[in-house]
Amino acid sequence: GVLVLDFGAQYNQLIARRVREAHVFCEVVPGDIALDELKAKQPQAIILSGGPASVFEPGAPTMDPRILSLGIPTLGICYGMQLMAKLLEGGVEPAAQREYGRTMMELDVDSSPLFTHIPAQSTVWMSHGDHVFRAPPGFRVLAHTATTPIAAMADPARNLWAVQYHPEVRHTEGGFQMLENFLFDVAQLTPSWEPAQFIPEAIAQIQREVGAGRALIALSGGVDSAVAAALAHEALGPRLSAILIDHGLMRAGEIEEVVRAFPTLDLHVINRADVFFDALKGVTDPEAKRKIIGREFIAAFEYAKRTAGHADVLIQGTVYPDVIESGGKNARTIKSHHNVGGLPEEVGFTIVEPLRWLFKDEVRNVGLALGMPQSIVWRQPFPGPGLAVRIVGEVTREKVEIVRQADAIVRQEIEARGLQRAIWQAFAVLLDVRSVGVMGDQRTYGYPIVVRAVQSDDGMTADWVRLDPDLLETLAHRIIGEVPNVNRVVYDVTSKPPGTIEWE
Numbered sequence: 001g002v003l004v005l006d007f008g009a010q011y012n013q014l015i016a017r018r019v020r021e022a023h024v025f026c027e028v029v030p031g032d033i034a035l036d037e038l039k040a041k042q043p044q045a046i047i048l049s050g051g052p053a054s055v056f057e058p059g060a061p062t063m064d065p066r067i068l069s070l071g072i073p074t075l076g077i078c079y080g081m082q083l084m085a086k087l088l089e090g091g092v093e094p095a096a097q098r099e100y101g102r103t104m105m106e107l108d109v110d111s112s113p114l115f116t117h118i119p120a121q122s123t124v125w126m127s128h129g130d131h132v133f134r135a136p137p138g139f140r141v142l143a144h145t146a147t148t149p150i151a152a153m154a155d156p157a158r159n160l161w162a163v164q165y166h167p168e169v170r171h172t173e174g175g176f177q178m179l180e181n182f183l184f185d186v187a188q189l190t191p192s193w194e195p196a197q198f199i200p201e202a203i204a205q206i207q208r209e210v211g212a213g214r215a216l217i218a219l220s221g222g223v224d225s226a227v228a229a230a231l232a233h234e235a236l237g238p239r240l241s242a243i244l245i246d247h248g249l250m251r252a253g254e255i256e257e258v259v260r261a262f263p264t265l266d267l268h269v270i271n272r273a274d275v276f277f278d279a280l281k282g283v284t285d286p287e288a289k290r291k292i293i294g295r296e297f298i299a300a301f302e303y304a305k306r307t308a309g310h311a312d313v314l315i316q317g318t319v320y321p322d323v324i325e326s327g328g329k330n331a332r333t334i335k336s337h338h339n340v341g342g343l344p345e346e347v348g349f350t351i352v353e354p355l356r357w358l359f360k361d362e363v364r365n366v367g368l369a370l371g372m373p374q375s376i377v378w379r380q381p382f383p384g385p386g387l388a389v390r391i392v393g394e395v396t397r398e399k400v401e402i403v404r405q406a407d408a409i410v411r412q413e414i415e416a417r418g419l420q421r422a423i424w425q426a427f428a429v430l431l432d433v434r435s436v437g438v439m440g441d442q443r444t445y446g447y448p449i450v451v452r453a454v455q456s457d458d459g460m461t462a463d464w465v466r467l468d469p470d471l472l473e474t475l476a477h478r479i480i481g482e483v484p485n486v487n488r489v490v491y492d493v494t495s496k497p498p499g500t501i502e503w504e
């Protein structure tokens with residue numbers, strides 16, 4: 001397979017994903033992987049990723065230069081190209097002009113295996129501050145843009161290839177074609193890997209990492225932890241125990257559904273609703289609410305750990321977008337994300353994350369291939385702090401009940417129209433203001449429910465969904481008619497950014 005050496009770009013996993021989409025197995029490893037460790041993996045091709053640093057910065061990520069003389073077909077992308085140039089005595093300099101976004105690239109050679117089927121001029125997506133101004137000895141320049149003299153270069157004799165642009169993003173015309181050219185023409189790989197192969201590989205990995213001991217998994221009700229649990233259960237059988245902490249903030253029917261999905265798993269549902277509601281009493285600040293829930297979750301987990309089988313290893317359903325959100329050195333905290341998986345180190349476990357490199361849709365495919373129920377696999381993302389972040393202001397049992405009922409109606413109506421797979425998330429939010437209404441000649445003074453439905457690929461950006469007005473009408477009618485104390489329904493037409501998906 002292919003080894004991607006990671007130099008820290010936020011969207012590096014897109015490279016891995018494109019390679020997998022081309023049916024070639026791909027693994028991402030730290031850029032500074034030791035030579036022996038790399039050799040042991042016997043990669044058939046190597047990709048050096050992009051990254052936010054400049055090769056001139058002190059402490060900029062680097063790699064063992066001997067990797068470049070192994071004769072393994074190697075493709076440097078962006079920072080990966082600059083690093084290759086620096087290590088092989090080419091010239092890198094800060095560009096006079098930062099190049100960002102769509103750019104016209106022109107090929108300088110009539111034919112190169114890297115650019116088969118790619119027109120002489122094509123649009124590529126650039127994002128760099130430095131550039132290579134002198135190719136290393138033995139290299140030939142393959143392409144340029146108006147501001148970047150060397151947009152692609154290669155030394156076929158040493159099997160080293162490099163591009164300054166980002167082939168992994170959709171804005172680059174022929175980007176996937178170039179990657180496929182690299183995989184199949186340059187590196188001569190055979191497209192044989194199937195997503196289903198991920199399953200035996202992940203099972204073997206879990207067995208290896210857990211060894212002879214026992215493991216624990218915390219289920220959240222979400223897809224990711226459920227799929228991780230199903231994999232771990234396959235791998236470990238009775239050596240896996242699971243806990244599900246019921247914080248009283250779950251959606252209607254959620255706990256029952258999870259329990260039903262795992263009939264043979266040693267699953268302990270731990271009811272801590274009283275503790276969570278006590279801790280949340282009188283708290284209105286969104287970040288304070290999130291922190292309290294995170295803290296109480298850890299306390300509940302510590303408690304549960306003593307009752308649910310002695311384990312040394314914790315399996316977590318961390319998926320790739322979580323890795324970006326929490327790992328990005330440049331990322332700012334917008335919200336304290338609380339992943340039911342995101343327990344601090346002091347919990348004292350070895351952590352195993354079998355889904356770490358997958359995107360949500362890939363996780364769903366794994367779940368389907370494992371034969372998990374559709375109701376779990378197609379469940380929309382749900383925040384770790386649960387319905388608490390969908391109640392603006394203080395969280396009380398009464399308000400949770402209101403928003404839970406409204407949420408159930410939204411989900412029913414979305415499902416009834418077969419929309420739940422097409423929509424990233426559709427849900428209800430309860431506000432802490434009241435407004436005047438009239439029902440059956442009576443004045444009412446009740447709460448508004450906000451209906452929110454968004455489309456997204458990864459939760460990082462989102463667009464509001466143009467729901468059919470008839471559907472909105474049905475939602476308003478049912479929510480006001482069936483949920484006590486609600487007399488108004490409004491629809492949220494804010495995208496992310498500037499809004500976030502959840503209200504808190």
Ligand code: XMP
Pocket residue numbers: 335336337338339340381382383384385425459460496499500501502503504
């Ligand atoms: P925001 O509201 O930040 O949400 O736009 C982005 C995505 O993340 C989900 N979300 C969370 N997921 N723990 C989670 O596991 C959290 O604390 C959390 N907060 C928000 C949200 O539902 C959306 O899919």
